[in-house]
Amino acid sequence: MTRRGGASSGEPKTADVLLEVTIRLLGEHGEGGLRVEDVLSEAGASPSSLYHHYGNRDGLIEAARVIMFTRSVASDIEVLRTILDESETGSELLERILQVNRAVQDPNRAPRRRERLAILGSAADRPALWAALSEQQDNLTAVTAELIRDAQERGLMRSDLDARAVAYFIQAYTFGRVLSDVASEPVDPDEWMRVVDLVVSQWIVTDADTPTSPPRRRRRPAR
Structure with missing residues (x-):
């Protein structure tokens, strides 16, 4: 998965082009339908370039899967960061979280949930990919937990809950929607959201309308 070389400054980065083309083709055709010839043709690269940067087809796919996984989860983290930064009371935070x-959880986002499932499934028999995803997951969970601890210190969220456990649960109920996506009789979206809203509302402190301490700029953990 590690790139073996790169272009000099100012030149097109063949490794990045190969990676982006692979990510798009994986999304369109899946791993089984990914042809190295198509990747090379669209990237305008030679077979030697692919082997130089990624070793082989598997190395290229693994690198693409890591990027796809990281982007997918990181976008959710940024949404959480934004709503926590912009909320000054528990009521505001609850309203924003329920909206998000x-x-x-919209049924129209089922393809994105399936993509994340496919990424995890492809790592089952690839120890190197599994390790890379594990590292990314640990880092992203740490970022989420940090945001939750900050909200707890500001009085927005219950402080008696373990921040890391909440961080995992947020990701779990978001990703877990895929179970309904694949069911022959999917759960009613409104009923699903009633359950999610009820659970989430238990985390938020809404018994005071006075503003908490103002949002402050936080140092983001290295990714």
């Missing part, structure tokens, strides 16, 4: 949940 409806967007994230």
Whole structure:
């Protein structure tokens, strides 16, 4: 998965082009339908370039899977970061989280959930990919937990809950929607959201209308 070389400054980065083309083709055709010839043709690269940067087809796919996984989860983290930064009371935070949940849990986002499932499934028999995804997951969970601890310190969220456990649960109920996506009788979206709203509302402190300490700029953990 590690790139073996790169272009000099100012030149097109063949490794990046190969990676982006692979990510797009994986999304369109899946791993089984990915042809190295198509990747090379669209990237305008030679077979030697692919082997130089990624070793082989598997190395290229693994590198693409890591980027796809990281981008998918990181975008959810940025949404959480934004709503926590912009909320000054628990009521504001709850309202924003419930709004975001409806967007994230929308049935129309099923392809994105399936993509994340496919990435994890492809890592089952690839120890190197599994290790890379594990590293990314640990880092992203740490970022989420840090945001939750900050919200707890500001009085927005219950402080008696373990921040890391909440971080995993947020990701779990978001990703877990895929179970309904693949069911022969999917759960009613409104009923699903009633359950999610009820659970999430238990985390938020909404018994005071006075503003908490103002949002402050936080140092982001290295990724």
